[in-house]
Amino acid sequence: MESILTSIKKLLGITEEYTHFDADIVLYINTILSFLTQLGIGPATGYSIHDASALWTDYMPEDPLTEPVKTYLFLRVKLLFDPPLSSAVIEAMNRSIEEFEWRLIHQTERSVNNDI
Numbered sequence: 001m002e003s004i005l006t007s008i009k010k011l012l013g014i015t016e017e018y019t020h021f022d023a024d025i026v027l028y029i030n031t032i033l034s035f036l037t038q039l040g041i042g043p044a045t046g047y048s049i050h051d052a053s054a055l056w057t058d059y060m061p062e063d064p065l066t067e068p069v070k071t072y073l074f075l076r077v078k079l080l081f082d083p084p085l086s087s088a089v090i091e092a093m094n095r096s097i098e099e100f101e102w103r104l105i106h107q108t109e110r111s112v113n114n115d116i
Contacts, residue, residue, distance in 0.1 A: 032076040072100040
């Protein structure tokens with residue numbers, strides 16, 4: 001079981017023990033979680049974290065098809081918290097984010113249609 005905050009911090013290159021930026025990262029994570037709710041991903045009522053105690057399994061079931069949510073969340077938080085200096089890298093990240101959004105929406109629609 002993995003903490004949402006801790007895993008995003010790790011991907012950002014921040015150790016779990018270093019908490020100086022936790023409030024900022026939590027804010028960005030919650031913003032992106034609200035975007036995911038608008039895309040139909042995650043709990044229909046929304047979800048937010050407050051600290052490192054929130055686990056990925058609290059947000060979504062363990063499922064290989066939902067793993068890209070973690071990468072999507074990281075990319076979006078990275079662009080808000082620590083954007084690259086290169087506009088080419090930013091553009092590449094934005095294209096990846098757009099593709100993740102398309103694929104996540106497609107997978108969500110597919111799952112809903114299979115449940116009917």
